Amino acid sequence: MEQPGTAPFDNARYVALQAERIRDRIGQFGGKLYLEFGGKLADDHHASRVLPGFAPDAKLSMLLTLRDMAEVIICVCAKDIEKNKVRGDLGIPYEEDVLRLADFFESRGLPVAGVALTRFAGQPKAEAFRRRLETLGIPCKLHYPIEGYPNAVDRIVSPDGFGRNEFIETDRPLVVVTAPGPGSGKLATCLSQLYHEHERGVEAGYAKYETFPVWNLPLAHPVNIAYEAATADLGDYNCIDPFQLAATGETAVNYNRDVESFPVVQALMERIQSESPYASPTQMGVNMVGFGIVDDEACQEAAKREIVRRYFAAACHVKRTGEGQNQVGRLETLMRQAGVTPDYLPAREVALAKAAATGAPAGALALPDGRIVTGRTSELLGAASSTLVNACKAVTGQDPDLPVLDQDALEPICELKTDYLQSKNPRLHSDETLIALSYSSATNPMAERVIQGLPRLRGCDAFFSVILSPTDEEVYRRLGINVSCEPAYEGLGYYHR
Incomplete structure (x- = not known):
């Protein structure tokens, strides 16, 4: 096991560089930034396994260095509340996790500006949750489904689209937009807020913070393959960002869903702000985790072990449930790409x-x-x-x-x-x-x-x-x-x- 000061990943350097990068991005937009926060804010054990030395709460530590300038918006989809969707790692419903997250942020000096109840269409359980939040003194604003989203740009960026959504008042330079899980509407909430800020004459910007894939590592790097292994159940994959390559001639790694959605996001930002500040999904990101790696060989070794662990976890899931054989096949392919077998452990x-x-x-x-x-x-x-x-x-x-x-x-x-x-x-x-x-x-x-x-x-x-x-x-x-x-x-x- 690594001795103090010899870890393959320099956590302190990463925290400092990441905070600096976010400050720079706030300045780029005149002092107001909506930051879509992907992945786990704390307890990021996947990152700590593939990047030995990465503290599971590194992202939280970074955010706390910015606490005097930050506040939080929590998104939750009304449909998820209606069907009682449960967070798998904690075993609690999404609406309870909203309250858990609110307590978590407030206890660390990060005020919660409000909750965005997205895709609200009068669902009874969602309406009851809205009333519960108001009783607790937490502002809850309704965001409505928009016909044709995300492709109907003219309708989305209009008084009948984002204009119908209730605006969440914020007064700090950095607004962190997070959620209990994927599909909660973080991106749409950020863009809706930008629309309303623009209508009010306030200059503001948007950026995305995801730890993986690591944009400045090779596509076939084991750390990036390990991320594909961690999300094998979703059927997504890493890819070269073609927009970044065309705009700058530089090769950068991104996620297929971000690449596929970028033209729409770019069009929405152009409509809101007259022009898009970004030429690629890579440019939208602020992730600096790749610059914290000090021993690439050790991180590759750790990532290879993680890929094999994911394989066995998926194989055991099939044995327990009879479902997920496609995921096992995908992980077998990823093990071959990484040059490992089940005996690697x-x-x-x-x-x-x-x-x-x-x-x-x-x-x-x-x-x-x-x-x-x-x-x-x-x-x-x-x-x-x-x-x-x-x-x-x-x-x-x-x-x-x-x-x-x-x-x-x-x-x-x-x-x-x-x-x-x-x-x-x-x-x-x-x-x-x-x-x-x-x-x-x-x-x-x-x-x-x-x-x-x-x-x-x-x-x-x-x-x-x-x-x-x-x-x-x-x-x-x-x-x-x-x-x-x-x-x-x-x-x-x-x-x-």
């Missing part, structure tokens, strides 16, 4: 060999120093639990053969599961094992030392010969350990939990 071969030798599910974890430790299924511990304990022993220098879990802690938990909770499997999951380990640490100094090894496993790769339970996956995720599984279940049954 070093723990996979070891885990499968351990499972074959023991005749039961097994796991392996690659430690920061390159060593690989294994875990096997036993009478009391599952493969995920034993792998976790053995890895903690290894990083803290404990004897791997000495028991660390107190039997007085293990047996009551197993009995509780089988005798009272009606579980057929007495073996402890990872969370239960950590509770038992914590209990043991009260009287066993070795157990206490083993627990202290948990933070040192963050960023490590673990592989298991079978699909883990959601409980074990969640514990590993919270510990920051990357988990991949062979797309197979333990046993021959049809029903698995």
Whole structure:
């Protein structure tokens, strides 16, 4: 694992360069910028995996350096509220995430100017949410569907198009436009605000902030391929920006959807502001992440591992649901482009060999120093639990053969599961094992030392010969350990939990 100051990605440099780039763009438009903010503002673990050294909250840290000049608009689509759309990573409805985001920004000194309720057509649940926001004191403005959007430029940029939308009052130079998820109307909200600003005689501009793809890395760079892998379920792809190439002769990488929509966006901006300030979708962006890479080889290696992880995640999804085979095929193509195979994760071969030798599910974890430790299924511990304990022993220098879990802690938990909770499997999951380990640490100094090894496993790769339970996956995720599984279940049954 990288030592302080030697990470392949320079997070501090990136934060400084990114903030400077946004300040420059604000100045370009006379002091007012609507910034469409794509991706995750915090907890961007994909970026931290493919760019080792990138802090998961780097974008938030950057934005906080601009907090005195920034405020936020949150977009949410009325249709998503009506169908109770849920944010997959958090498991909460979009309307609840709007409130979560509002709390998040306000608690960090970034005021929320209001919520744009987009594509509003009188949906009952959306109307109820609007009233709820007003009761909470959060301004909520209605943006309506526009017939022919986004191609009917004359209708869109008119009093009957953007002109019908309610304007969100803002008074700071930087307005960050974000949303709970894709398809929420961030771009349309930015352009609608520009229309109203122009009608009021206020000079303002628009820019887009997306971390990936990295425009100044090659199209076939593993970091850019890893982004395609992360969005394989959408069917989109990276491409060379033809508009940038034609305008400047420079090669830049962009996303197919941005390239496809650029002529329409350009036409809308020309109609609003008389001329478009941008000749290409690349010029609309402000992303500086490529300039934070200081060890390209290490970032390529990290990105290749991420591509393989995405492959196994998709393969396991197919096994669980019977859906997504096209995504697996797409990821197989991306692995070939990156020059990797499923065996690229070093723990996979070891885990499968351990499972074959023991005749039961097994796991392996690659430690920061390159060593690989294994875990096997036993009478009391599952493969995920034993792998976790053995890895903690290894990083803290404990004897791997000495028991660390107190039997007085293990047996009551197993009995509780089988005798009272009606579980057929007495073996402890990872969370239960950590509770038992914590209990043991009260009287066993070795157990206490083993627990202290948990933070040192963050960023490590673990592989298991079978699909883990959601409980074990969640514990590993919270510990920051990357988990991949062979797309197979333990046993021959049809029903698995």
